[in-house]
Amino acid sequence: MTLFKTLFLACALLLAGCATAPPEDPENLCNIFKENRSWYKAAKNTEQKWGVPVHVPMAMMYQESGFKHNARPPMQYWLGFIPVGRASSAYGYAQAKTLTWEDYVRETKRRRARRSNFADAHDFMGWFIYKTQQVNGVSKWDAYNQYLNYHEGWGGYQRKTYNRKAWLIQVSKRVDTRAKRYAGQYRQCKEDLERGWFSRLFFG
Template identity: 60%
Template sequence: MLSVNRSLVIPVTALLLLLAGCSTKQPRNPDSICSIFDENPGWHRDALDMNERWGTPIPVAMAIMYQESTFRHNARPPMQYFLGVIPTGRASSAYGYSQALTSTWNDYARETGRRFASRSNFSDAIDFIGWYTDKSHKINGISKWDARAQYLAYHEGWGGYRNRSYQQKNWLMNVADRVDQRAGRFTTQYNSCKDNLSRRRWLW
């Protein structure tokens, strides 16, 4: 029988858990927050860290991320074509889980000191959403529990939200309603499983 060096068990286990937290595979069931965190335990730890740092409810941040990328690490706007043939570039520089624009992401990285943060990294992306919603609260007075208003500010920017640019975009207000509804569903789901998820976290 092969002997096992017990001194290696904990470091190897920790490495496997770290790699699990870095998963870029889209969740099998993105409509269930419990399923998402059960499949990606590291994501739950990242979401808890975001909540502790910025105070944004996990279901609200996850509902925004769902709308932006459906949890795809390399999501970006579709390529645009001239005459349906010649590529002319993408509609914006949005990229990653949070679909953050390059300029806004750079502001986040500078203000938080996360120089090497990546938009295709879930931990960085959900922290970005926490940072953004926290600033929406400070700048525009939006409750961090108000998923609808938070999404409108997320999409339109703090100045656009203040000027109510979204009122001219019925399609956007409909999307914001869906984000709000999803945040409600995610809240109900999360309340049913967060204790089990937290117990797993402490066991690790």
């Protein structure tokens, strides 16, 4: 029994380590989900809970963190070498800022949620996209305007602050292009992803 527990713990630690590593092929949504089956389950849960299509939050998350669980804005330095802090409190897969994350936790009552946990971060993005549709009338399938809201906040989007940021317009276009590419890829592999582990094991 002791040996079994040791082997079980070792496997669990190994899987946990793999789960936090960025996917090997982040440009292909099918490969992302095949590499991390738990991520697909989380994405489907978000879709069912918030009515958010799988490809939109994934494209936004790619832009925000490159799927790094502990991503942060770069440290800022005074005189080039004295650290003075980071540009914002953004952290984790979704680069959620602390105050917005606290709003999410309070509204959803998910006090154990963590920004460095993929499922939690994905659920947060689903919540934000859902709220963006309610607050600003932006379709959940509109990755371009959803990302502008995500970056500028609902008030900033209403004030059209993005019009003063040409670089942000370009980034939002990239997010939209990636979301459409992800959507096309997902249509090709959705049926296979829906198959259970038993079917994949014995039927390839």
